[in-house]
Amino acid sequence: MQNDEEPKDANGYLQRGVLRSRQGQHKAALSDLAEAIRLDPQLAEAYYQRGNARFRSRDVKGAYDDYSKAIELKPDYANAYNNRSVANYMLHDYDESVNDASQAIRLQPEDADPYFNRARSKSALRNEGGALRDINTAIRLRPDYADAYFLRCLVRKSQGNIDEALRDVDAALELVPDRRSAYVLRARLKLSKRMRLSALADMIQAIRLATKRG
Numbered sequence: 659m660q661n662d663e664e665p666k667d668a669n670g671y672l673q674r675g676v677l678r679s680r681q682g683q684h685k686a687a688l689s690d691l692a693e694a695i696r697l698d699p700q701l702a703e704a705y706y707q708r709g710n711a712r713f714r715s716r717d718v719k720g721a722y723d724d725y726s727k728a729i730e731l732k733p734d735y736a737n738a739y740n741n742r743s744v745a746n747y748m749l750h751d752y753d754e755s756v757n758d759a760s761q762a763i764r765l766q767p768e769d770a771d772p773y774f775n776r777a778r779s780k781s782a783l784r785n786e787g788g789a790l791r792d793i794n795t796a797i798r799l800r801p802d803y804a805d806a807y808f809l810r811c812l813v814r815k816s817q818g819n820i821d822e823a824l825r826d827v828d829a830a831l832e833l834v835p836d837r838r839s840a841y842v843l844r845a846r847l848k849l850s851k852r853m854r855l856s857a858l859a860d861m862i863q864a865i866r867l868a869t870k871r872g
Contacts, residue, residue, distance in 0.1 A: 665690070668698035672707060679711040687711045702732035709741060718748045736765035736772075743775045747782070755779035770800040774809065781813055789813050804833035808840060811847075820847055838867040 665671045675690030691708035694701060709724030725742035728735050743758035759776035762769065777792035790813055796806045811826035827844045831837065841864035848857035 665693075668694045668701055668704065671697065672701065672704050675704075675711065676707050679707065679714060682714075684711055684715045688715070700731060702728045702735060702738075705731065706735065706738050706741070709738070709745075713741070713745065718745050721745050722749065734765055736762045736769070739765065740769070740772045740775060743772065743779070747775065747779050750782075752779040752782045756783070768799060770796040770803055770806070773799070774803065774806050777806075777813075778809060781809070781816075786813050786817055802833055804830045804837070807833070808837075808843075811843065815843075815847065820850055823847055824851075836867055838864045838871075841867070 665674055671690045671694035675687045675694060677687075678684075678690060679687035688708065688711050691704055691711060694704040695708065698704065705724045705728040709721040709728065712718075712724060713721035722742060722745040725738045725745060728738040729742065732738070739758045740762035743755045743762065746752070746755035746758060756776050756779045759772040759779065762772035763776070766772070773792040773796040777789040777796065780786075780789040780792065790810065793806050793810045793813065797803055797810070800806070807826045807830040811823045811830065814820075814823040814826060824844065824847050827840055827847065831840050831844070834840070841860045845857040845860035845864065848854075848860065
């Protein structure tokens with residue numbers, strides 16, 4: 659469906675709302691998704707997609723509410739549990755984030771994202787062993803998961819395992835070579851091992867990336 663076509667039913671508004679949301683037209687997307695819900699209040703995907711649009715608009719609480727409604731309408735909605743886990747993490751409700759991610763894993767055990775999200779919340783709860791187990795599973799399921807390597811680096815750094823942390827940040831940078839925060843983190847890890855020249859090179863690269871984006 660094109661943006662200038664007027665939808666004829668709830669699914670039409672849903673599809674156009676999703677398209678507009680992905681294009682960054684958040685206000686128009688939210689209007690379309692609200693109309694889809696008005697036309698079909700039982701359409702779980704409309705609440706889910708409005709939650710995504712609200713999350714992109716930085717309305718995390720609104721996103722949480724929509725994901726909750728989607729789950730109420732469709733109790734086996736794995737993606738809604740996963741995204742509500744993220745919303746709970748952003749709202750600093752780490753226990754509920756773990757619970758939602760666990761539900762998503764129960765429903766879709768081969769999806770790497772819920773393991774990553776559960777690991778992030780477990781790390782926030784200082785459950786580093788549990789976090790590492792989940793990160794390892796996420797990487798096994800998706801070997802090119804750069805964020806998972808970066809998170810595992812942070813967890814290993816907090817455990818004082820600097821050598822393993824360095825290997826993880828190296829892996830993250832191989833996958834996403836323009837990640838400024840990874841260079842800064844690697845520089846700090848190298849400084850802790852007195853690798854001063856190499857740390858300086860990483861900081862210079864981080865500055866270059868910041869200047870390029872600025």
